[in-house]
Amino acid sequence: MSKGRILVDMDGVLADFESELGRRWAELWPDDDFKLYSQRTRFDADQKSVAIPDVQSKFYQIYTTPGLFATFEPIADGRGLEAINQLLTKDYDVRIVTSAGSQVHAFGEKAEWVMNHLGREWVRRLVVTRDKYFIDGDVLIDDRPNACKDEDSSWQQIIYDQPYNQQVDDCPRLSWGDGDWLHTIEQTVAQVQASR
Numbered sequence: 001m002s003k004g005r006i007l008v009d010m011d012g013v014l015a016d017f018e019s020e021l022g023r024r025w026a027e028l029w030p031d032d033d034f035k036l037y038s039q040r041t042r043f044d045a046d047q048k049s050v051a052i053p054d055v056q057s058k059f060y061q062i063y064t065t066p067g068l069f070a071t072f073e074p075i076a077d078g079r080g081l082e083a084i085n086q087l088l089t090k091d092y093d094v095r096i097v098t099s100a101g102s103q104v105h106a107f108g109e110k111a112e113w114v115m116n117h118l119g120r121e122w123v124r125r126l127v128v129t130r131d132k133y134f135i136d137g138d139v140l141i142d143d144r145p146n147a148c149k150d151e152d153s154s155w156q157q158i159i160y161d162q163p164y165n166q167q168v169d170d171c172p173r174l175s176w177g178d179g180d181w182l183h184t185i186e187q188t189v190a191q192v193q194a195s196r
């Protein structure tokens with residue numbers, strides 16, 4: 001039996017979505033200052049929070065481009081990939097849980113990314129769903145704020161540290177570059193299991 005189930009989001013936690021977004025943005029709109037987007041203080045950008053003309057429509061133009069999701073580099077020089085492999089060797093049941101929205105091509109691209117960077121064993125551990133509360137687990141590591149406020153979920157969110165989620169102060173927080181990540185996960189899993 002596993003020591004617990006750890007759900008791990010993909011974009012912004014394992015896959016470096018923002019760097020590829022910035023690269024493509026600079027190619028398409030070289031006059032925009034992408035730093036205004038990458039240094040935003042909220043997860044979702046709108047015209048009020050990010051002073052780039054047509055920021056939302058430009059974002060969606062890139063976001064919906066076929067092929068995008070297979071091109072991301074691993075985050076933190078691959079330390080996230082090493083971390084989830086380490087969790088498996090410690091007898092945790094680890095699943096990658098990611099949303100592909102309604103873009104049919106993104107489902108395959110996400111599986112392709114996992115195959116390329118983690119291998120076949122991990123393709124079997126991939127769950128693609130927009131509704132992460134459906135999936136049972138002890139913790140969900142995710143960069144999107146407020147996943148932990150969903151009353152129907154069985155898991156506790158651990159927020160993956162990013163500039164755009166600094167306002168979240170009611171979740172444990174980790175980054176793969178931070179030496180405490182394993183302790184944060186193990187402690188949170190133990191707390192969740194003890195509270196059931």
Ligand SMILES: [Mg+2]
Pocket residue numbers: 009010011012013142143144
């Ligand atoms: Mg994410």
